[in-house]
Amino acid sequence: MKKTVAGLCAALLIPAFLLASDDNSTEIEQAKKATAAFGGALKSELVEAMRSGGAIAAIDVCHTRADEIAETLSKKTGMNESRVSAKNRNPGNAANDWQLNVLRSFDERRESGEAPGSLTWNETVENAKGEEFRFMKAIPTGGLCLQCHGTAIAPEVSTRLDELYPDDKATGYSEGQIRGAFLVTRQLD
């Protein structure tokens, strides 16, 4: 079969590399599922904590559970899962240079009319160990998020956030803006 394709390419003068498929559809599907599971688990714990104990209790859930959920899911799926932001609250969630570029491209795509909840990006790069698959999915800011990420945060909420995150950059958002992104990476070899 390969020979036939190569022969056909030669006959048609099409360079064979143009036909080589660089198909990451399986990784993309798995990464989408992984981010949906992460986002779903986080949101349901957040909503439950807000309902039962209000924003202050929910801050503590975000503070302790976000990393735990990411770690459990990463172990389960074999992919590294986390969240990154250009204006991060937790210093561990600061986006690096290539992640900042992706976040900027998400903002541009949103400004040109794409729905922020549907924005994804992926690439595969060579690294010292072989190939690394990278996937990001934008996280839009919803109405619920504004209590802790918006422009009019209640004083007691601000006080608690300042105690836990003295370098907090994650305020001042309005509904529909991109708060950050889910990040999934996976070593392919």
Ligand code: HEC
């Ligand atoms: C009750 C307060 C509260 C609410 C409501 C809230 N967050 Fe957060 N958010 C936090 C805290 C606290 C952190 C830091 C978590 C940590 O330490 O990992 C955080 C971190 C994040 C991060 C990781 C990047 C960073 O800045 O560290 C993202 C993304 C995020 N929140 C998005 C959202 C979205 C989207 C919503 C609405 C669906 C939301 N948050 C609602 C408190 C909140």
